[in-house]
Amino acid sequence: MSMILFAWIVRVRDGLPLSxxxxxxxxxxxLECRRRLKTLALRLAPYPGRGSAEGRGLTIHFSSSGDVACMAICSCQCPAAMAFCFLETLWWEFTASYDTTCIGLASRPYAFLEFDSTIQKVKWHFNYVSSAQMESSLEKIQEELVLQPPVALTLEDTEVANGMMNGHVQMHLEPAPNFRMEPVTALGVLSLILNIMCAALNLIRGIHLAEHSLQCYLYLFYSPARTAKVVLMLLFICLGNVYLHGLRNLWQILFHVGVAFLSSHQILSRQLQEKQADCGV
Structure with a gap:
């Protein structure tokens, strides 16, 4: 039976699975161990380095360095030195294949799933090659584990984290504070009155402007000669701008038409005022 059953590579800062x-x-x-492995991957940041979570018949080992962590589900018969040697080899292979920029920019889960072929090769090597051929590497890892033991966790710890991350924590319900609106101050009342007065003045100015514009337009249409003159002037401006600028500068054409329209409006207003002055209005 294989001692290393499953391998997982995740990004430390957010637990995103990479391969x-x-x-x-x-x-x-x-299945239960793999579910808790995913939960543990979300909280690797406080545990830099190596760690293990013991379970019933299976053990989770993880080793993180930088922004990449390698995790594995192993049988209880798998020595810790072999598991961590496997994770360290996997980490070196992965970081040699992908730079930190690609890892940091990964936005979807399993963005480097093609790395599975390398995982299978390394896993097969550690499962089926005799320990004598890996003796030097295992001795080095064993010495490091003696000097700096891995963090010891239990699968119950991951269950507590899973409950907290999925919102199943105990809620402390308290009555919401009552908020009452403050009364309007004298300054607020004065500001409201001034705003109403300004709105009324703007409304009166708008009515007078509409009246004056209506008189200009009536004066224009009373004289067919003036109507034809203004229409021809607008048409000439439109055709001239189309010829000079082309249809791609449609906004410039509309701008010039608007300017011509306002100019004709001012001319008509002036003529209307002169006519009213002549009539003694």
Missing amino acids: ASTDFYHTQDF
């Missing part, structure tokens, strides 16, 4: 081994076991213990 994983595609082999899968359907035992209840493995």
